Amino acid sequence: MGHSSLPSRSWGFFLEKLTQKVSRAALVPSSTHEEMRKIPNNGNLRMTKVAYPLGLFVCLFIYVAYIKWHWASATQAFLGIPEAATGARRGQQAHSLPGAATHGPEVSYGIMFDAGSTGTRVHVFQFSRQPGETPTLTHETFKALKPGLSAYADDVEKSAPGIQELLDVAKQDIPFDFWKATPLVLKATAGLRLLPGEKAQKLLRKVKEVFEASPFLVGDDCVSIMNGTDEGVSAWITVNFLTGSLKTPGRGSVGMLDLGGGSTQITFLPRLEGTLQTSPPSFLTSLQVFNRTYRLYSYSYLGLGLMSARLAVLGGEEGKPAEDGQELVSPCLSAGFKGEWTHAEVTYRIAGQEAAGSLYQLCARRVSEILRNKVHRTEEVKDVEFYAFSYYYDLATNVGLIDAEKGGSLVVEDFEIAAKYVCRTAETRPPPSPFLCLDLTYVSSLLQELGFPGDKVLKLTRKIDNVETSWALGATFHYIDSLSRHKSPTS
Ligand SMILES: O=c1[nH]cnc2c1ncn2[C@@H]1O[C@H](COP(=O)(O)OP(=O)(O)O)[C@@H](O)[C@H]1O
Numbered sequence: 001m002g003h004s005s006l007p008s009r010s011w012g013f014f015l016e017k018l019t020q021k022v023s024r025a026a027l028v029p030s031s032t033h034e035e036m037r038k039i040p041n042n043g044n045l046r047m048t049k050v051a052y053p054l055g056l057f058v059c060l061f062i063y064v065a066y067i068k069w070h071w072a073s074a075t076q077a078f079l080g081i082p083e084a085a086t087g088a089r090r091g092q093q094a095h096s097l098p099g100a101a102t103h104g105p106e107v108s109y110g111i112m113f114d115a116g117s118t119g120t121r122v123h124v125f126q127f128s129r130q131p132g133e134t135p136t137l138t139h140e141t142f143k144a145l146k147p148g149l150s151a152y153a154d155d156v157e158k159s160a161p162g163i164q165e166l167l168d169v170a171k172q173d174i175p176f177d178f179w180k181a182t183p184l185v186l187k188a189t190a191g192l193r194l195l196p197g198e199k200a201q202k203l204l205r206k207v208k209e210v211f212e213a214s215p216f217l218v219g220d221d222c223v224s225i226m227n228g229t230d231e232g233v234s235a236w237i238t239v240n241f242l243t244g245s246l247k248t249p250g251r252g253s254v255g256m257l258d259l260g261g262g263s264t265q266i267t268f269l270p271r272l273e274g275t276l277q278t279s280p281p282s283f284l285t286s287l288q289v290f291n292r293t294y295r296l297y298s299y300s301y302l303g304l305g306l307m308s309a310r311l312a313v314l315g316g317e318e319g320k321p322a323e324d325g326q327e328l329v330s331p332c333l334s335a336g337f338k339g340e341w342t343h344a345e346v347t348y349r350i351a352g353q354e355a356a357g358s359l360y361q362l363c364a365r366r367v368s369e370i371l372r373n374k375v376h377r378t379e380e381v382k383d384v385e386f387y388a389f390s391y392y393y394d395l396a397t398n399v400g401l402i403d404a405e406k407g408g409s410l411v412v413e414d415f416e417i418a419a420k421y422v423c424r425t426a427e428t429r430p431p432p433s434p435f436l437c438l439d440l441t442y443v444s445s446l447l448q449e450l451g452f453p454g455d456k457v458l459k460l461t462r463k464i465d466n467v468e469t470s471w472a473l474g475a476t477f478h479y480i481d482s483l484s485r486h487k488s489p490t491s
């Protein structure tokens with residue numbers, strides 16, 4: 001999220017309402033009192049003798065009535081708004097208004113848009129924080145739309161309705177009184193990284209326009225292209241937060257593997273000095289989160305996401321239609337197959353290659369050409385527990401290696417076995433997806449190139465504790481944490 005500091009989160013709307021109510025109420029008795037004081041000036045002495053005590057009594061009565069009324073309305077205003085807020089929400093804890101000084105947990109929200117290469121998603125996070133403690137995630141609302149933002153590169157106006165639709169999800173989810181204190185951020189990944197700079201900036205400007213018209217808190221840097229290392233590190237924070245290792249320092253951390261459409265990331269916390277010594281500097285990064293510093297191994301391979309890899313295997317070039325509409329012929333598609341494939345708004349004619357030999361072997365050879373000298377291998381990955389998500393998950397569910405709802409574990413070799421089976425079957429009858437042989441072969445080769453042995457167990461998850469395993473939560477946490485560090489440099 002942007003690092004512009006939040007305006008001091010005041011009682012805002014609530015105070016405004018309360019002040020209006022109090023000042024209106026204060027006018028009533030004072031004007032009444034004025035009128036009462038005029039009475040003695042107009043009557044004779046006897047009348048004055050009666051009028052004074054009567055006047056005093058009436059004054060006292062009005063005063064008591066006012067105090068009672070004021071107390072009741074002020075209390076109602078104090079309790080009413082948070083109650084209304086709580087009423088609209090799920091969860092156990094009482095809501096306090098943004099910045100309210102309460103003794104209970106303080107509730108806050110964060111909205112993170114993930115502008116991925118294949119889709120845009122909104123994550124609305126609800127946090128609860130005890131004074132002086134790290135925030136706890138209490139709820140996430142998630143919605144995804146296709147296609148990705150980069151699909152609107154040549155007509156940016158068309159990107160607005162989708163962004164608006166996702167903003168409406170946030171509006172419905174977050175109580176009205178929290179809107180203006182809730183930071184709203186969009187971070188784009190490989191889709192926009194792969195676009196020419198000016199096209200990407202035009203898209204970001206459009207999104208910023210839509211964001212600025214929203215009732216949420218937007219800083220100057222509310223929309224940006226995230227760098228690959230931040231993407232990997234943020235996903236590492238997410239998975240380690242959700243598995244509990246960030247909160248319990250003694251608990252072993254887990255590594256994370258993300259396979260997107262345009263790029264892929266690997267991040268883990270090395271334990272071996274050798275890993276730190278032998279890794280190029282661009283693969284090591286320092287992360288400060290929740291009062292601890294981590295030296296992480298993290299790298300994002302741009303162009304090695306699954307969709308970009310398909311294009312490379314087919315022999316196409318990112319953002320460029322094939323010359324003269326030529327067919328892209330690939331050894332990873334079944335012989336005799338002909339079709340069309342659209343990637344990054346370009347439609348390619350594709351066809352399988354007529355060749356003697358096993359489809360799997362021909363395809364694996366082609367894939368290894370694409371990956372040659374592109375991937376850094378570390379020995380230590382075989383000793384670290386890894387979580388994998390995104391297309392790793394989707395592919396594993398496609399071929400039944402894991403449960404589509406619950407996820408599960410598999411060994412790296414399972415991808416190779418599945419690839420061999422699917423490719424062999426595709427030699428004789430059309431597979432459910434023309435790309436399944438290619439995709440599985442690619443994933444299996446990529447994991448081997450990264451240094452994972454065949455018997456290495458991977459955990460595949462879409463959600464942990466009902467929260468999406470994506471970089472979005474980590475990026476939001478990092479932002480909140482850096483804010484609190486800026487607020488209290490001693491902590
Ligand atoms: O928050 C998420 N929840 C579930 N799946 C996600 C999420 N974010 C990304 N994915 C998955 O990631 C894959 C596409 O990656 P994405 O579009 O983010 O490309 P990129 O990361 O290379 O920009 C798809 O399988 C999509 O379902």
Ligand SMILES: [Ca+2]
Binds near residue numbers: 116117260390
């Ligand atoms: Ca992604």
